[in-house]
Amino acid sequence: MNGVKVTIGTNTIQAKRLIGSAGGTISVTSGPLAGVKVVFPPGAVDQDTAFTLSYNSGTLVPKSGTASGRLLDIHSSGATTFNEPVSVTVPYDKTANVVPVPYHVDSSGYLEPCQVKRINRTAGTITYDIFHTSLFTEIWAALTGEGGATTYRPATNGFQIVNTGSSYNPGGECFGISAFAQWYFSNKADGLYPKYMEDIPLQSGGTRKGQSIIATRAHTSLGQQWNSYIPAVTAQYNLTQEDIYVSIINAIKNVKLPVMLYLKDKETAEHARHAVLAYDYYASSGAISINDPNYPGQVLTARYDGTTKKFLPYNGYKGIYLIGLGSFFTESFDSIYKDAESGFDGSGDAQVTITSHTFDQEVNQRTVTIVGKIESGQVLVTKIKLTLNGTTPFEAAVDAQGNFSVPVSLNYGENTIAFTTYGKNAKGFTVETPNNQLTPFKLKLILNKAVILVTLTWNTNNTDLDLYVIDPTGDASWYQHKTTADGGQLDYDDTSGYGPEHWTLLDTNVVRWGQAYRVRVHYYSDHQSGTPEPPTIPSGYTINVLLYEGTANPVTLNYSGVLSSESTSNISPTATGPDWANVVDIIPVQPTSGAQPQFIRDPSGPVKLLVPISEEMLAPKQESPPRQ
Structure with a gap:
């Protein structure tokens, strides 16, 4: 490419402002950027972000037209891309018989045209839209030259x-x-x-x-x-x-x-x-x-x-x-090129490779992190869901390089993990994309059995929901106090979205038969900020309860709901409010012969689950003989 190249200089800040999700305007009234105005519409950024407008001392000599003499650097403390187009308005000499043409200057100094939105010849301004921070400039164009511009055929x-x-x-x-x-x-x-x-x-x-x-x-x-x-x-x-x-x-x-x-x-x-x-x-x-x-x-x-x-x-x-x-930002075309060079690994569908574990591996920790890489096919994969034993989903975002890391809570014995991949179509809707993991991945947990295992997951990224379990003594297990005196334990606090969080009471811990263990969910934060405060992102939660793990007849139940209010202060285990959900009271009953499960709804709201179990249910689960 032999296009015009900008010699990039040094930046001198001319204006700065904090912009939140409600949007705002940054204007320059004097100096080399006088008359420049950058307008951020509502929703362009998700949270308060510091932006600066700087004059860059670099130079540009066009092959056609006249350089404006203005190199505008838009920089931020956080977000480098925008959810909605940001408009840039700059002045030009309205008495000159020219057409102002705006350009983005890439990191190597080369130009790429930006999207013109309006030329106001009365005011002498041009407005163009951008989706990212960068260096920008303009050329005052006239109709000159005669072909031979590119060698493209x-x-x-x-x-x-x-x-x-x-x-x-x-x-x-x-x-x-x-x-x-x-x-x-x-x-x-x-x-x-x-x-x-x-x-x-x-x-x-x-x-x-x-x-x-x-x-x-x-x-x-x-x-x-x-x-x-x-x-x-x-x-x-x-x-x-x-x-x-x-x-x-x-x-x-x-x-x-x-x-x-x-x-x-x-x-x-x-x-x-x-x-x-x-x-x-x-x-x-x-x-x-x-x-x-x-x-x-x-x-x-x-x-x-x-x-x-x-x-x-x-x-x-x-x-x-x-x-x-x-004006655009996109998936790196270099990523698409590399996938094409590899022949898309022999498939037009997503290729999932697990790097953290091997098939049918034995592990001795209940919570494992499944790490891997995805080579995308027809659609860029942006999210992955791992479904444990056909019932419990664990979700995570996939980064631009295809890497993923998903914490998963295993059950005693053999576990199957199915992989579902998602991307976005051209209209921005999330769609499921086929992948190569047609046979569920297997891991085997060798560990003490859980009498009660509670798992919390939710369906929104960059959000923080918290699992609370209050035992019959009133001792609460939560992110500030993870382990109760009886041994019930919360494994960790997921603050970035999806979960999972797990609470476990093992058969080696103190089990208070016939007494209630209350399960609660709290919406701590959706990590948004701004003035005014943006509305809370609703988050759908799922609670999976597994009782009597590893016995002949384990019990699995699922509960779900939606929380639409958040609070970073209303966090006490006994707090109430719209940011809280009482999900279920679990009452394990001492083993009796021939007992049947019962379900009772408490008048105060939460579901009470009575699960009497027989001596037979407590017997170890018989393993299937190996295939010959």
Whole structure:
């Protein structure tokens, strides 16, 4: 890539402010950034974050147009990406006959166009949207130059597959195809067109080409921001078509890469909106060379009429707009590239590898942490659920590199663990993605048996719910006092989401037969902050109770509910309020012959569980003989 490169200098802070989930504005009234305004809408950040606006002393010499002389560095103490687009407004000389074009400056100093939202020629300002902190600048563009801007060619550098979509994105994947082709051309020396055309098998049957899987991954990643991004793109409808044309030409000339165009207003409903790459232009004729994912390998042309100052319809599309990819943040395309280079490990589905344990391994600790790595297939995996013995779920987030770490509470003897993987489709909805763990993983716990084992899990990340068990003496086991005098023990306090937390009373501890052990759940915090305080994220909890572990007839019961209030102060084991749930009173009864379980609802609310057991139930569970 031989595009314009910024020589990055040093930063001098011009303004700073704490921005919370309610949003806010940072303005600069004097100095080299005078007139700059950055607006954070509600929900752009989850919690109070310190932001600074700095002037960078670097330099930029464009190949086309004039540098604004302003390098704006937006920096934060925490969040580097935004949930909603943040708008940046900067001044320009409204008396000059130019079109202002904003750019993101990457860590190497190269430019990528940002998404223009508005040009106000009366006020002399331009507004553009961003989804991440970084260094930004502008070029004042004029219509100059004559082609030869890039060496990109569709039959060498584009995709070979036709844009037909997938089960995840049935409407097509033009956005992902165009964006990945641009990235590959920028970062890799060889041509994309002939690569990754091998057939990759799927668990559901059939195969998909490697390029098709790349298209799905890339489109899904970008599409998750598209709903928030649409207002910025549609705001271009207020720009003149000459503004858009000059911006496209300036970007191609300075970046030396194809730029993405958004097409709309097609005369037929089929493929009413579309994304393509523009990779060259000819000012004298107004021709723009197009790589269209619907016509791989072909050279197509869009045209701008310099006399009427309007675009002619391209393939039925009347509207042509520039998409500023520099405003986006996405899954690293390098991760997709590495998966493609490995042939997606021979499968279009997620590949789960457990690195912490071996199949059928014996362990002597009840709580183990299952650690592993996921190579994503058609959709980037962001969450994993481990289901223990078909009943108890344990969930955790998966990081951008595919790593996961899930604490799991095992039962006495043999345990089976089933793996379910999840990602997000292009609309941002969580979807289950197939994986290679078709046979449940097995671990065997060799440890004293539990008379009572209580497990708490919940369904929200970055939240803190707490398990409390109050024994018949009034001794409470909770995160500030984990072990009771009788030996009942809370294993640990999970503060980051999902759980699990476990309370165990072993057969070697003091068991108070015929007396109640009360199980409670408290919502401590959802870790949000801001002014005003944002509403609490509701969290659904599940309590799993296992009684008489390792006997011939263990009892397993599940309870669930939702807490929608939180409190970091109302934490006493006997506290009450909307942030608390009394889940169940467990009353183990001394072994008797022929006794049957009973269930009684206490008038005060909690369920009382009476579980008389027989001598036979206390007998050790008989192991099955090994297979020959």
